[in-house]
Amino acid sequence: MLGKMIQRGAHHRRAHRRLAVPIAMLLAVVLFGTCAVKSASAFDFDDVALRAKTLAAKDYVKPASNLPKDLASLNGDQYEGIQFRAEKSPWAKPKLPFDIGFYHEGYLFDQQVKINEINGSAVKAMRFDPSDFNYGDNKLDVRQLRALGFAGFRLNYPINTARYKDEVVSFLGASYFRALGKDQQYGLSARGLAIDTGLNSGEEFPQFVEFWVEKPKATDKQLTVYALLNSRRVTGAYRFIVKPGVETVMDVKAQLYLRESVSKLGIAPLTSMFFFGENQRSQVEDYRPEVHDSDGLLVASKNGEWIWRPLVNPKRLLVTSYALNNPVGFGLMQRDRDFKDYQDLQAHYEDRPSVWVQPKGNWGAGRVELVQIPTPDETNDNIVAYWVPNVMPKVGQAMNVEYSLSWQKNAEPRPPLAWVTQTRRGNNNASNTTQRKVESSNVAITLMVDFDGPSLKKLPASVAPEAVVSVDDNGKLLSVNMVKNDAAGGWRMEVKVRRNEENKPVELRGFLRDHGTTLSETWSYILPPN
Template identity: 30%
Template sequence: MSMINRRQLMWSGAIAALAASSGGTAAQTADPSRPRAGAANGEGSFEPGHVVDLARQLAMRPFTPPPADLPDQLANLTYDQYVGIRARQEGLLWSGQQRGFIVEPLPRGALFKDHVVLYVVADGQVQRAPYKSANYDFGALPAPPDGKDIGFSGFRIFAGNGERPVQMAIFQGATFYRAMARGQNLGTVARTLTLRPGEIKGEEIPVFRAFWLEQPALAAETLVIHALLESESVTAAVRYTVRPGDMTIVDVEVTMFTRVAIDHVGWGGHAGTFLFGPASQRNVDDVRAAVFELNGLQVSNGRGEWLWRPVVNPQQLQVSAFVDSNPKGFGLLQRERSFAAFQDDSQRFDRRPSVWVEPLSDWGEGSVQLIEIPTESDVNDNIIAYWRPKAPLAAGAETTYAYRQYWCWSIPEPPPLARVNLTRTGKGRGGRRRRFLVEFVGDALADPGRLAELKPALGAGKGATITNLKLWPYPERKVMRVAFELDPGDEPLTELRLVLEAAGKPLSETWLYRWTA
């Protein structure tokens, strides 16, 4: 069989399966004159280029949202009821095969109503993973009829070859996925593609249509996943290479096709929860000392500067842009690793992953975007970060980009500078004045010679003034605390910037903060 015929056969099978979950429109892209052998289960040969070709074909057709065809008994489940559903041993992929990974296909239900098709690729051949109700333990819930194909909403990944493999990632909902390093809890969620977040006309949410999971070799340390996603504006083929460990690494390669012109797209996006903490109290009456799974945005920009921006739970939506060219990395980090800082036995925010994104190619001009959304609940992912390219995408364009994502306790190569350890704010001496305390920690702050030369470079926006600046060095703890008072004047907001310097060179990363009335 020729290469083009093999690809067309693959498309026929894959699109037929997708059509079952998309109202049939996708099936129109298949050539009806081609043989339909294998179309029911998506069998055939596989090459990574097949998924790219499929995304290209789907981009030529209008988007049809997933149908609302989930039976009420599953659609109306509470979240707690849904997470109680577990796959039986026979429903797991590669269980007992010592391949280094086990995958648990996840049924649809509760919040997770969209249907995705799962394929397994082994020895260059692809076969659709069938849904069977008998493969799941529904507990006290009534099980759907075994002959009815409810379908999947995503999958969970376990790593290890022992008796108790460890959960390390989950792909489920829209184009979201979560991962974690060894010893951590699931927290921040990655967005494979971000479209128009924070805009008045509303965000566009792409959805996964299908996954192709490559069967790993025996005792493998890497899992490769291919995905097809789409929305009203775009389609995309994505390749994820997942390497779990003390620092879990996910390489993401995206080939995107635009149905229409797009002027606001986000790469490397991820989001997490910040309800309250030392820099953002909001008069919360809570038994816990703090509630957040991330406490700041770190940026290593193309100019060689390291930025740290503490995040807040604002009174109103806030959008910040850190303009750059070819950034070296950025990410939402959890720097607080003390249980005492949270006093939360169930959530263990001190064990949530930091996420660090490094481009694997030149990304050109654009900005790291930070969106902070007001919330009254710790279940909302109200902090979002992503890279926004400056140039818009034309209709019919093909765009490729790639990045490496670290799910970690601390970023792989931290700056050789003192870092911000704490930010606190409180009422000033009167009026609209606010008092700030910023604590830096680092080896350079233990050197008496360096401390003698140290000067804080502190500035505020137009119309604001800084008073009562004081330094509190603690060289035995490698700590420098900087206290000051901000008088914003009549301004509704002001941007603050602070860096410790010696002999005209930075000793610390740059602390940034936006004060709002």
């Protein structure tokens, strides 16, 4: 299997509740560890790391589903009808700054996830009770549910108003999690780990099988979560320090152990959706100009180069990468921030967060890899980005990695010079009859790339920036032209290219300069095969 999309479910009345779960993937959970109270010392990362190391030395046991038929047969809408009663939260009555809520097993979430509370030097299991949930319109026999457990949990914190605790983090399904900052709605997801994504051998989906959540103090503005990860070939210990705010930041620390060798290990993976946008119009009639949670991959390298790759919805799997040494950062961005870009009163894609990954310490040599999978609609996550190290750990050897995840809106990282504001694609629009005749054997593709930023605003009115554009062996560059964008500001780079072989992709790169001085980030674009 070359790749797997992530089933998101249809838009629901509350768009931020949309689920993100892998198609046809069993969310297997191994019950590891005990619920006994620990009183000798405070629980910390080393405790989880020891469990991960111990677990890696044992054979993997694939768990079986424990769902009764009524819960297993629920669809996405019915599952979302099961809601945890907020007043049942163990942190509700002390009126702590954070609150916690839980997800019920059901639908595709058919494995119990153990969730523990750390309170000072004590650790105790958070107990599942069916009476803590409102089952909505679902007709379920509660007596059959007492042997079940939690599928995941969410954390709440007042980021939009002091009068209400907003949902800021959600852990649900495999190693997936989401977060929100101020005035944001759920969009793309992060994962603990990606294994063999986009390979013919098929992808392996590790799972967070147990969590430990520190009970907050009255004045706390951040919260710590520990997690144990398990899959057939990898185990891992994770620590998440969650800092909600205008942008919610999660500091992540992980220690990984291989049970057996892995072809490709994806560190700090992000999963998103791109259906259509400025550079790729909808193939069916749709009133919306764009539909996506992210519109580009941004990469910052140690040598000062910033690379922007607009996303596409290809006809077949596309896997591309950027080789780097100690990357400064990378992320899936949502640069279009106006309602008019989407015209969707329900989904409000303009409020979906961008996520920026900032490595800590020495990540060494490797590559940022982007996987783009065909999707027929917006209910599937079809975009994955992650870091692949060149040097893989040996079986049984610890691999340590740290990074931060910033969930942002209107404050995304920008290069200090100029950046791409939009990419638009169309067929040849040349008016010259001779040029049309020359190109008639193969229709030329026109790409309009708009740049804006401080470096362009500083240019004298009489100076036009130079466009530096290159194309790979499967393309022929026909023309490049620069036009002042009097309507929106900045400059427009007009590129005409012709494909040599229709069944192969074409890679293009372009940036702006003035007398040898770079003025912009690098626009890196791929024309998928036809």
